[in-house]
Amino acid sequence: MEIAGLVFGVAGLAGLFTSCLEAVNIVQTYQTFRTDSHTLKTRFKVAKTLFEQWGLRVGIEHGRLLPHHHSGLDDENTSIRVMELLHIIIKTICNENNMPLYRTRAGGCDGEQAYTGMPGSRRQKLSWAIRRKGMRAEEVEIFEKLVDQLDKLVPSRESMRLMDKPDPGRIDMFAQGMKLTKMNEACCLTDTRDQGYTADPGSDRRLPGTCNWILDRPMFQRWLEAEFLAGPKLLWVHGPAGFGKTILCAQIVQKLSRTPGTPVVEQPWPTIETPVAHFFFTSDLESRKDPYLALRSWISQIVSRHDNAFELVRQRRELNLEPAATRATRADIIAVFTQLLHTIPGCTFVADGLDECTYLDNSSASVKKFLHDVTNAVVGTHARVLFVSRDEPDIRQALILDAPKSFAECKIMPEDVRSDTAVFSRDIVNRKLPNKTDDVRLTLSETMTDRCQGQFLWLKIQEDSLRAGMNKKQLQRVIEDTPTGLSDLYDHNWTRITQLKEWEKKRAFALLRWTALALRPLTVSEITEAVLIVESEDLLLEDLPDAVDDHYINTEIVGLCGPLVEVRNDPSNPSAGQRTVHLSHFSVKQYLLHHLPMPHWIPPNSCLKTSHERFQNTVLAKACLQYISLRQVWNDALHNCLDSLGVSFRRYAATTWHQHVSSGLHNDSVTLRLCMRFLNRESPTWDSWRTLIDSEDPKIGDEDAETIPPGPLYYAVKMDLKDVAISLITEQNVNEISSLGRSPLSIACTKGFIEVVDFMVQNKVYIMVTDNAGRTPIYTASRDGDVDVVKLLLENGANATVTTNDGWTPVNAASSTMRYPSTDKTPLPIGKKKVSPYKVHFFNLMRKT
Numbered sequence: 001m002e003i004a005g006l007v008f009g010v011a012g013l014a015g016l017f018t019s020c021l022e023a024v025n026i027v028q029t030y031q032t033f034r035t036d037s038h039t040l041k042t043r044f045k046v047a048k049t050l051f052e053q054w055g056l057r058v059g060i061e062h063g064r065l066l067p068h069h070h071s072g073l074d075d076e077n078t079s080i081r082v083m084e085l086l087h088i089i090i091k092t093i094c095n096e097n098n099m100p101l102y103r104t105r106a107g108g109c110d111g112e113q114a115y116t117g118m119p120g121s122r123r124q125k126l127s128w129a130i131r132r133k134g135m136r137a138e139e140v141e142i143f144e145k146l147v148d149q150l151d152k153l154v155p156s157r158e159s160m161r162l163m164d165k166p167d168p169g170r171i172d173m174f175a176q177g178m179k180l181t182k183m184n185e186a187c188c189l190t191d192t193r194d195q196g197y198t199a200d201p202g203s204d205r206r207l208p209g210t211c212n213w214i215l216d217r218p219m220f221q222r223w224l225e226a227e228f229l230a231g232p233k234l235l236w237v238h239g240p241a242g243f244g245k246t247i248l249c250a251q252i253v254q255k256l257s258r259t260p261g262t263p264v265v266e267q268p269w270p271t272i273e274t275p276v277a278h279f280f281f282t283s284d285l286e287s288r289k290d291p292y293l294a295l296r297s298w299i300s301q302i303v304s305r306h307d308n309a310f311e312l313v314r315q316r317r318e319l320n321l322e323p324a325a326t327r328a329t330r331a332d333i334i335a336v337f338t339q340l341l342h343t344i345p346g347c348t349f350v351a352d353g354l355d356e357c358t359y360l361d362n363s364s365a366s367v368k369k370f371l372h373d374v375t376n377a378v379v380g381t382h383a384r385v386l387f388v389s390r391d392e393p394d395i396r397q398a399l400i401l402d403a404p405k406s407f408a409e410c411k412i413m414p415e416d417v418r419s420d421t422a423v424f425s426r427d428i429v430n431r432k433l434p435n436k437t438d439d440v441r442l443t444l445s446e447t448m449t450d451r452c453q454g455q456f457l458w459l460k461i462q463e464d465s466l467r468a469g470m471n472k473k474q475l476q477r478v479i480e481d482t483p484t485g486l487s488d489l490y491d492h493n494w495t496r497i498t499q500l501k502e503w504e505k506k507r508a509f510a511l512l513r514w515t516a517l518a519l520r521p522l523t524v525s526e527i528t529e530a531v532l533i534v535e536s537e538d539l540l541l542e543d544l545p546d547a548v549d550d551h552y553i554n555t556e557i558v559g560l561c562g563p564l565v566e567v568r569n570d571p572s573n574p575s576a577g578q579r580t581v582h583l584s585h586f587s588v589k590q591y592l593l594h595h596l597p598m599p600h601w602i603p604p605n606s607c608l609k610t611s612h613e614r615f616q617n618t619v620l621a622k623a624c625l626q627y628i629s630l631r632q633v634w635n636d637a638l639h640n641c642l643d644s645l646g647v648s649f650r651r652y653a654a655t656t657w658h659q660h661v662s663s664g665l666h667n668d669s670v671t672l673r674l675c676m677r678f679l680n681r682e683s684p685t686w687d688s689w690r691t692l693i694d695s696e697d698p699k700i701g702d703e704d705a706e707t708i709p710p711g712p713l714y715y716a717v718k719m720d721l722k723d724v725a726i727s728l729i730t731e732q733n734v735n736e737i738s739s740l741g742r743s744p745l746s747i748a749c750t751k752g753f754i755e756v757v758d759f760m761v762q763n764k765v766y767i768m769v770t771d772n773a774g775r776t777p778i779y780t781a782s783r784d785g786d787v788d789v790v791k792l793l794l795e796n797g798a799n800a801t802v803t804t805n806d807g808w809t810p811v812n813a814a815s816s817t818m819r820y821p822s823t824d825k826t827p828l829p830i831g832k833k834k835v836s837p838y839k840v841h842f843f844n845l846m847r848k849t
Contacts, residue, residue, distance in 0.1 A: 013083050016083055017060050018062070047147050050151075051147045051150075058073060058154050078154060206247050206250065209423060210247075210424070214416075217410055231381070233384045233385070234386075234406060235410060237386065237388045239391070242486055246353065246388070249386075255269035275305050275344065275348070276349075278301075283583070283586040288357050289357070291367050296328075298349050299333065302344065302347060306344055337374075341383050345381065346382050348383070350385075351386070354392075355367075355389040355390040371387075412454075415454075417454045421449050435468050444475055444479065452484075457486060457587075458486065490588065490591045507531055509597060510531040513592075516588070516596075517589075517660075518652070521582050522652065524576060524579050526652055527581050528645065529544075529649035539632065548576050553579070564588050564592075567582075593613055599618075599619055617664040621660035621661040624653040625674040626674070628650070633646065633650050634650070634685050635647070654693065661675065675721065679728060686712070708738050710738040711732060713744045714743065717748045725744070734763050735764075740772045744765075745766075746777050749778070749780045752781070754788045767796055773805050777798065780813075781810075783813035790810075
């Protein structure tokens with residue numbers, strides 16, 4: 001290597017290190033590790049400190065290479081490898097595509113290039129940083145390993161000869177880093193970070209030799225064939241509740257995703273060489289509210305495995321002109337999905353549990369609309385699509401109306417799963433009755449197989465009634481006396497619950513209510529406190545159990561509500577309090593919604609017009625508000641002991657109460673009164689709650705960034721509580737603003753809440769308030785709101801020519817991310833381009849100001 005080239009290379013390395021360190025520092029500033037991830041946050045800080053120390057020890061300081069630097073950096077091969085490692089750190093930890101490092105000509109030797117770091121305003125840097133929301137654990141681990149590789153490549157603690165060759169694991173580390181970068185790109189567009197719905201929920205519950213019957217069904221065989229004679233292949237496998245559909249779907253996904261050449265233990269399945277993407281809906285997670293999460297997840301999975309798909313998503317992201325736009329719209333997702341189908345022929349897409357979604361019809365996020373968009377997208381492609389669900393009328397209607405000619409359906413019949421239910425019955429009897437003879441166990445398992453009528457759930461529920469101390473006659477009677485239909489079986493167990501002692505019955509109702517309607521599965525510790533709040537509207541320490549252990553779970557949870565509920569272990573945390581409580585099946589929730597009693601404080605006449613789910617959500621909203629209003633649950637001494645009884649329910653209640661309010665009864669006087677009392681600076685727990693909520697907002701930097709926080713009205717609007725916000729406007733300062741410029745009017749404009757904005761204007765709100773980036777309400781309304789809000793602001797004196805700190809005007813914002821009005825979306829031809837009538841109307845409004 002020539003001397004001039006060597007000097008340039010080493011100098012560029014020093015600049016790259018400094019830029020990399022700057023990026024890592026910004027990640028630490030804006031990256032929000034949850035307060036219960038203290039270990040992860042500490043690991044990141046330690047790795048960053050070691051990274052800084054390495055730079056100083058090898059002779060890099062303030063972006064320059066010191067004269068007496070490490071001799072290893074003078075080696076051409078080593079210098080190149082170090083720069084590769086630094087680039088990987090930027091790509092995996094800092095997401096280079098959102099933080100371009102521009103090279104500029106610097107003073108000194110001709111041709112010398114230096115990295116100038118992250119250009120752009122603080123707003124752009126913040127916009128970049130907040131995109132980093134997920135996969136933190138994997139990124140921290142890779143960051144730690146990359147820092148370790150740097151120290152092995154150029155040892156910093158002593159002056160020693162360069163290693164003969166780098167660590168052989170370095171190449172694998174590069175590949176792992178690039179794979180994570182690709183996933184980051186996909187997740188930024190599809191917003192699938194931390195969703196966790198692609199996990200296989202059934203493979204660990206399937207018994208060997210089961211679920212292979214589907215291979216003999218002609219419809220499934222044709223769906224698997226390599227030839228696409230009639231366009232795309234769409235198959236709908238449906239069956240009654242409890243027929244093991246999710247276990248079957250998990251088996252199909254696992255077998256079709258098997259790598260060619262993998263040893264086959266059971267019956268051989270065909271191998272599909274093209275990508276396979278899957279998604280499992282579940283009623284106890286938020287995925288049930290938006291079927292389009294499946295579409296986002298499918299795209300993310302395909303992108304992570306196929307380079308052409310990755311480039312397609314990257315190009316799509318680059319079309320976003322507005323830096324703050326991090327989540328792709330539904331239209332973007334549908335467009336990308338359609339393009340992927342043509343770019344990568346032969347992809348297979350699987351979705352299970354569509355019938356568990358919240359809205360089957362009459363919603364913009366309904367299953368019917370989702371099926372319409374998917375079936376339209378696959379027309380003219382060679383794609384396979386498999387849907388697995390119950391035979392719901394709305395799903396059937398959508399598929400029959402929109403599906404291509406190659407659509408087929410496969411109905412699961414009792415005789416299809418007869419052999420599988422026989423295997424399951426034998427497994428249950430062998431586990432529960434090991435002391436019985438082979439003949440007795442065989443007789444009992446055959447009786448169970450006959451009576452279950454293909455329902456695996458019936459067998460699972462029956463399991464609890466088999467006790468080893470019973471004789472053959474008693475066991476036979478228990479099995480024969482159990483109702484065969486699931487509805488009758490639920491009636492049987494519900495009757496038992498209603499005959500409990502009064503206090504046990506109330507506790508059982510509360511346990512079932514929280515298990516059925518919580519936004520995620522609650523831990524045993526969480527539900528223990530939640531039940532007490534519903535029962536007594538207080539959390540008295542003497543009412544808490546002496547210990548949360550197996551005895552407590554078996555007697556006070558499963559003993560009261562089994563077999564309608566089950567408690568599952570958390571592999572990452574074996575403690576009893578961290579196990580989670582679930583319904584035994586989605587159909588149990590539907591049963592409970594029509595049987596759980598209504599609270600006495602809900603007006604009887606409202607029962608005629610409102611869904612049962614809204615009533616029960618109102619009960620949960622009230623309980624959450626009462627809980628977070630208790631001073632004792634915000635005790636500083638217990639702040640870092642969130643698993644302890646007395647505070648374990650705090651995070652759930654604090655972060656979800658408003659969602660239960662929104663899902664509950666509209667304008668309920670009891671809930672509104674509790675909201676008004678809590679959303680008040682005089683509330684003794686207000687500051688503690690606000691601090692917790694802001695600590696989880698990635699748009700807010702470190703704790704010292706905002707010296708004056710927003711008022712309660714701001715948070716009411718932010719949490720979509722429009723009725724509460726309108727009530728607060730007349731009672732609180734409508735012009736209250738935080739030191740970062742967060743104001744109620746701006747957040748209302750961002751969300752397009754025309755009624756709230758209008759009422760604020762009537763109450764003398766300052767219409768040109770700006771945040772710390774110089775954004776005015778009309779700017780945010782232009783970017784994120786709708787034309788009615790923009791018009792209202794203009795009519796009340798808003799100035800549309802005021803620019804942000806970046807020099808953007810409301811017109812700039814509108815041209816990059818405009819929503820269409822609900823009335824007319826047809827583009828109008830203007831010149832050679834087609835312009836939406838919404839933009840035309842918007843620009844006309846601007847001309848009048």
